[in-house]
Amino acid sequence: MKILHTSDWHLGHTLYNxxxxxxxxxxxxRMVDVVREEKPDLFLLCGDVYHTPQPSAAVQTMFTNALVAIHDANPEMTMVITAGNHDSGTKHDIFRTPWRALKVHTIGSVNPNQIEDLIIEIAGKGYVIAVPYVNERNMPKGLFQELLNKVEEKNSNNLPVVMTAHLTVSGCDFAGHEHATDYAVGGIDSYHVEEMGSGYDYLALGHIHHAQFVHGGHHRVRYSGTPIPVSFDENYPHSLTMVELTSHHEKPIIREVEIETHRPLVTLPTEGAVSWEKAKQLLSNFPDDVEAYIRLHVEVEDFLPAEAHAEAQLISENKKCRFCVINTRRLNSPIREAKMMSVQEFKSEEPIDIAKRYAEDLGIEFDNDMNELFQQTLDILSEDSRK
Ligand SMILES: [Mn+2]
Known part of the structure; x- marks a missing residue:
């Protein structure tokens, strides 16, 4: 069974408007072309189809047209599309029935009383256990292993077994995810790879935007990453993953197919930060005919000049690049070493400490007034959540 694994398309995403x-x-x-060339048996899109739960009509049309084109490129292929934390699970399921006519399976949510709905058999080829994003509070206990056991019972011909999920597996590389809140908020908690059960031959993951094998997953657990960067920090090549499975319990053969970024996200300078004067120089030296998004990293003593943004706009006016944002770093504030944190570590932090660190990064003094204000806000929030 040949599988094309992708995730996190984030269609409808806008970058600084x-x-x-x-x-x-x-x-x-490019997806259509790859499908035409590779002729996979199975196309997996593992969540975050859209960037928001309410995509515009134009964005939904773009997606549905693309699905039909991808199907037409290889009509024998089965497609499985699960919802991610950015998608609306219920909306994802609306056209479940008509899509089936094109061998497209949309899986938006998990019904604990009908978990066998998540098992898709591809006759003579293999099995897919399609698990969408599920808020941790609604995740049925032991769901993954239960599903794997159900497939094991059916799988008398030792066909390959593929499982999908949209979640964070602990120990993976968060590169590209600027805010740790991407994991802690929205109910995305991290799972140990062992919690995902055993009995799959390949575990196709979505949610983390950097393509990677998961540590401890024996080279069969993988994030495909985004095919198109969603943030400036995703400054690595983007790809989809091709997987070949011969039979159950065989090692998968895996390779990446690079997806070129049509309009790259460029940070100037590429490393560190420079003065506002130098940053302007870098921007005006940027080639006129290169279509790119531009972010500037500027070092300031106190604050950027008020007109900085307008100046940068003016410099890029006759260029094809799109100026987005200026990030500032204060010269005199001691630069704290960036610290990698696990979700557990982050959760054990007191909100006030996180706020203090944030203020420190911005160069704002966290005085008694701020302290009090923050405490009041927290009190209001916790009252609200009790309602
Ligand atoms: Mn995502």
């Missing part, structure tokens, strides 16, 4: 339809279309066309 710039419309990204063009690049998203280019990515979708």
């Amino acid at each position: 710039y419309d990204r339809t063009q690049e998203q279309m280019a990515m979708l066309l």
Whole structure:
């Protein structure tokens, strides 16, 4: 069984209010080409189809047209599309029935009384256990192993077994995810790879945007990463993953297929930060005809000049690049070493300590007034959550 594994398309994502339809279309066309060339038996899109639960009509049309084009590129192929934490699970299921006519299976949510709905058999080829994003509070206990056991019972021909999930597996590399809150908020908790059960031949993951094998997953547990960067910090090549499985209990053969970014996200300078004067120079030296998004990293003594943003806009006016944002770093504030934190570590932090660190990063003094204000806000919030 040959599998194309992708996730986190985030269709409809805008970058600093710039419309990204063009690049998203280019990515979708590339998907169609890869499917035509590779002729996979199974196409897996493991969550975060859209960037928001309420995508516009135009974005939904773009996606549904792309699905039909991908199907047409290899009509024998089965497609399995699960919802991610950015998607609306219920909306994801609306067209479940008509999509089946094109061998497209949409899985938006888990019904604990009908978990066998998550098992898709591809006749003579293999099994897919399609688990969408599930808020940890609603995740049925032992769901993964129960599903794997159900498949094991049916699988008398020793066909390959693939499972999907949209979640964080602990110990993976968060590169590209700027805010730790991406994991802690929205109910995304991290799972140990052992909690995902045993009995699958390949575990196709979505949620983390950097393509990678999961540590401890014996080279059969993998995030495909985003095919198109969603943030400036995703400054690595983007790809989809091709997997070949011969039979149950055999090692998968895995390779990446690079997806070129149509309009790259560029940070100037590429490392560190420079003065505002130097940053302006870098921006004006940026080639006129290169389509890119630009972020500037600027070192300041106190604050950026008020007109800095307008100045940068003016410099890029006659260029094809799109100026997005200026990130500042204060010269005199001691630069704390960036610290990698696990979700557990982050959760054990007191909110006030996180706020204090944030203030420190911004160069704001966290005085008694701030302290009090923060405490009051926390009290209001905790009262609200009790209602
Ligand atoms: Mn995502």
